[in-house]
Amino acid sequence: MTASYAAGTPWPRRPPGPNRADERYAQIYETAARLFYEKGYSRTSLQDLANAVGLQKGSLYHYIDSKEDLLFGITEYAHNFFLQLLEGVDEENLSPLAKLERMLRLHAEFAAAHFHVTAAFYNDRSALSEERQERVVQTRDAYEARLRQLVRDGQAAGEVAADVDPRMAVFGVLGMINWINQWYRPEGRMSPQEIATVFATLSVRALRPVCTCTDGDGGRQAPSSAKASPAAP
Amino acid sequence: MTASYAAGTPWPRRPPGPNRADERYAQIYETAARLFYEKGYSRTSLQDLANAVGLQKGSLYHYIDSKEDLLFGITEYAHNFFLQLLEGVDEENLSPLAKLERMLRLHAEFAAAHFHVTAAFYNDRSALSEERQERVVQTRDAYEARLRQLVRDGQAAGEVAADVDPRMAVFGVLGMINWINQWYRPEGRMSPQEIATVFATLSVRALRPVCTCTDGDGGRQAPSSAKASPAAP
Amino acid sequence: MTASYAAGTPWPRRPPGPNRADERYAQIYETAARLFYEKGYSRTSLQDLANAVGLQKGSLYHYIDSKEDLLFGITEYAHNFFLQLLEGVDEENLSPLAKLERMLRLHAEFAAAHFHVTAAFYNDRSALSEERQERVVQTRDAYEARLRQLVRDGQAAGEVAADVDPRMAVFGVLGMINWINQWYRPEGRMSPQEIATVFATLSVRALRPVCTCTDGDGGRQAPSSAKASPAAP
Amino acid sequence: MTASYAAGTPWPRRPPGPNRADERYAQIYETAARLFYEKGYSRTSLQDLANAVGLQKGSLYHYIDSKEDLLFGITEYAHNFFLQLLEGVDEENLSPLAKLERMLRLHAEFAAAHFHVTAAFYNDRSALSEERQERVVQTRDAYEARLRQLVRDGQAAGEVAADVDPRMAVFGVLGMINWINQWYRPEGRMSPQEIATVFATLSVRALRPVCTCTDGDGGRQAPSSAKASPAAP
DNA sequence: GATGAATGAGGTTTCATTCAT
DNA sequence: GATGAATGAAACCTCATTCAT
Known part of the structure; x- marks a missing residue:
């Protein structure tokens, strides 16, 4: 695995071969991801998505089943x-x-x-x-x-x-x-x-382990530690 | 401010005075918080909430406006x-x-x-x-x-x-x-x-500052530091 | 079982007790039966039914789940x-x-x-x-x-x-x-x-068994019988 | 008219002359008849039909107008x-x-x-x-x-x-x-x-007329007749 | 306080049909 | 002949909200 994750086109495609509709798939999924991010999945309607990609609501169902x-x-x-x-x-x-x-x-x-x-x-x-x-x-x-x-x-x-x-x-x-x-x-x-x-x-x-040396006070002054008793009830 | 945060009854009440219905307010808000947590706000219907608190949907509107x-x-x-x-x-x-x-x-x-x-x-x-x-x-x-x-x-x-x-x-x-x-x-x-x-x-x-001393290996083995070049593109 | 079949109100009722909404249930189910008869189940929309009973489409869902x-x-x-x-x-x-x-x-x-x-x-x-x-x-x-x-x-x-x-x-x-x-x-x-x-x-x-006697011509003139060979291919 | 009814190809054809596509017409109509029988006309979609005959939905419109x-x-x-x-x-x-x-x-x-x-x-x-x-x-x-x-x-x-x-x-x-x-x-x-x-x-x-003779009990024991009064309420 | 019938807007989905390719 | 993207109307259904009782 390389340092960057970049699978080619990550979105599902229905017809397995190369397809000129792939752009639409990508467009629809990317727009959906953006809208879901902005408003949440449940508050994003397919009407919103259709508007954003310039299709009719029903036309989305060429690309998805639900x-x-x-x-x-x-x-x-x-x-x-x-x-x-x-x-x-x-x-x-x-x-x-x-x-x-x-x-x-x-x-x-x-x-x-x-x-x-x-x-x-x-x-x-x-x-x-x-x-x-x-x-x-x-x-x-x-x-x-x-x-x-x-x-x-x-x-x-x-x-x-x-x-x-x-x-x-x-x-x-x-x-x-x-x-x-x-x-x-x-x-x-x-x-x-x-x-x-x-x-x-x-x-x-x-x-990392806490430094216990004295040439620097990074470790010593930590205002509390894991052993500190929890804050009062 | 004390260490623990515990405001008495945090939930809103419509009638400002003390009221035996306060329990209902608390029950409704707490149940709502739980349901919103479990299913998300948008996926939780007032019917769900009404069922959970044992009221009818319409009765919730005695306690909330929306x-x-x-x-x-x-x-x-x-x-x-x-x-x-x-x-x-x-x-x-x-x-x-x-x-x-x-x-x-x-x-x-x-x-x-x-x-x-x-x-x-x-x-x-x-x-x-x-x-x-x-x-x-x-x-x-x-x-x-x-x-x-x-x-x-x-x-x-x-x-x-x-x-x-x-x-x-x-x-x-x-x-x-x-x-x-x-x-x-x-x-x-x-x-x-x-x-x-x-x-x-x-x-x-x-x-806290990174320990630079030698009595302990906490600092030495840090496998990378903030100055490390980012992962390859 | 008596000769006539007449169960009181045959239609489902959701609340078990007596209920002033029972009339609505009966009205909805009877109207539905009539519409289904006239146009077929699939060609009858809930809009048709709602119109026929004087409700909004969505209001039907107080009485049915689907x-x-x-x-x-x-x-x-x-x-x-x-x-x-x-x-x-x-x-x-x-x-x-x-x-x-x-x-x-x-x-x-x-x-x-x-x-x-x-x-x-x-x-x-x-x-x-x-x-x-x-x-x-x-x-x-x-x-x-x-x-x-x-x-x-x-x-x-x-x-x-x-x-x-x-x-x-x-x-x-x-x-x-x-x-x-x-x-x-x-x-x-x-x-x-x-x-x-x-x-x-x-x-x-x-x-009933076919009559084989001669005082009457009921049996004789039956133009064919079960034993007749099937029509020609 | 012969005993069996077998009109050659009963299904409509759009182009009036003979045509190698006649098989498709027959296939489509016969499949449609089967599907309509199985699920009813209204519950059968043209998609169902297209799937069954191995065409795309739109292609059906070469053979039918609606x-x-x-x-x-x-x-x-x-x-x-x-x-x-x-x-x-x-x-x-x-x-x-x-x-x-x-x-x-x-x-x-x-x-x-x-x-x-x-x-x-x-x-x-x-x-x-x-x-x-x-x-x-x-x-x-x-x-x-x-x-x-x-x-x-x-x-x-x-x-x-x-x-x-x-x-x-x-x-x-x-x-x-x-x-x-x-x-x-x-x-x-x-x-x-x-x-x-x-x-x-x-x-x-x-x-046929009811047999009234006595050599056989077919007629006598008919448990009721058309003149019998209707069943009790 | 509580009910439950009713609303109406809007949601997801289906589908017959069209049409450029 | 065939495709499949696209349409648009209409379907079923959900739900926050209102209100007479």
Whole structure:
């Protein structure tokens, strides 16, 4: 797997061969992703979509069988990304934390580059059929399990602080990344790759063992630590 | 402001005086928050809500004027929390990073304790009227600005690594926290306070200056740093 | 079972208790039965029905959950009739042919008195869900099997001509009766009971052993018989 | 008219001359008849038909001008049969009851051999234009009138029981025959001709004068007669 | 306070039909 | 002859909301 995720045309096509209608498919799915991002899946009507692509409402049904197909097609894009990510990363010969960092970087880059897609993936999953939700959830769970394992491996290797709770740590770094679609704008200052680097770095810093030396007070003055008792009830 | 956020009955009441119907208001708003969380605001019908509280659909209109009122009431709960958080934290005499850590801890505790509320706040904001959205966004922006300022202050004080981008850092820690509603379950192993402590700690560790000493390998093995060139195109 | 089939209000009611909306239910189902009879189920729109009962299209959904419910409710009327008919007739102490005649008479009377219902039952069954179709078909088959058995019993008792094929005979008499809805009009000359008597009599005459005596020419001039060779290919 | 009805290619053709596309016409009309039989005219879409014949929906319009054309073409097949039947039977020199038996036999044979056609003819007539319906109804009425006249002639000749109501008798025998499409299957035990013979025989037996002699108990034990008072309320 | 009938706008979907290619 | 994109009307259905009781 390369650093960038760019499957050719990710959207479903009905006729298998090359087809001059492929542009329409892409146009429809891309517009749908944008509208779902802007208003939410349920608040986007097919009338909205038809208007945006310049078709009649009914004409959309040449390209889809149901509105849910649109959402599913979009979530499949993300789903397939995670599947590839799961397969790809183990091929490389890296330390656990390096692997983790690599996965998070790729994930974050994808989350920014395809923020419409990840927004649909996370916000409107409940609009998919039970069956389809389960598929998505299974892959998501496998992905999270892989990340947790890397954290544990990193702890065994001394790369990750022993007091880190792998579950919490993974929830935390995923939150950072999956939150990107809430604020990212393509016209913004930073590219998806730059954002990915920043977040991968922040994640690694959060996980690494706490420095205990004295030449610098970074570690000492941390105003509280994981051992700190929780705030008063 | 105390460590825990617990405004008495946060839900709106139409008749201003005390009223034996207050329970109904609370029941309706709490049930709505749960349903919105489970299915999304738009996919939850007032019939669903009426069924869940044991009323007829029409009877709900004794308690609300519109469906949006429910969503607004719920988001107001979060909104008011942020307003209080903004006011409260400066009263304390703490270093910037300590203040930041305190805000994040309170925020995270709220995010877990009221995960239904924060989910509605972030996922269904686009269903509010323009006017109401703007109000919410303004407060959110003020909150984020305050956090960024604390990061910058921390950098000035040497508590926060100089190479941290305040915008990215704040987006990152907010993502961690606002993601809590995606995985938190009240019946889970950790209490909101414990979760809050963990995330506050992780955040602080991510922000603090990188340790450069040699007595310990925490710093050396960081597999990449913020200066690392982004992944290849 | 009495000779006439008159269950009080045959149409479904949602709230179980007595209800002032029962009239509406009856009005809607009766109008639906009439419209389905006139134009067929598929060619009758809910708009047609709404217009006919003076409601808005959407208001019909207070009384039904789907258009198919209307068809199902109507076919249930016939379905229940056949179930009662199956149970009821054996209680009487009659000869096989007398029982058969009694069932056919009751069936024919029902077919005329409720010609809207039987028309829907037979013409639009394919619009019901698979599940519901199967239910109906099972009962229909049980009913036909009972009639065939009565024909066979009649043959054993010498009441029915031995050369009669029970399957064909039952198909024939059912055809007679189920065809009633094609021509019956309530304002016509004959009442359902009169029609039922005529058809029961015709059926019995068709089944009885052929007379072979000579005092009368009834038997002799039958222009062909079951033994006649089929028409030329 | 021969005993079997087999007009060469009954389906309409647009280009009047002979044409290698005739097979397509036949295929389309026959498939349509089958589909209409299985699901009803209104519930069969042109997409269903196109799929079944291996064409695209739009391509059907090379062969038809409208969906109704298909139904009309099919009903015309039956319509023409009845016209031929009306013309043909009087040429023969037979007694009234023999003529009647002959017509019913031919009708029944047609009804079985072309059960798809007769099903469409009777079930979906209401989907034709007013004009076309009227044409069909006129022919049907003429046909029924001819049958009634034969019954009356048979009564005058003493071949048919005097107490038979010609209208009812004709409705009855037509019901038997027109019901055939509800149960006939080509792979069944009996051929259309055998079925036709059975039903013609049953009809004749039902109509003939009741035997009043004593050598045999066929007549005496008829459990009720046309004079019997109708069943109790 | 509560009901439930009724509304009316708008949602997703189907489908016969047209037409440029 | 055949395609398949596109249309537009109309279908079934949902639902927030109103209101007389």
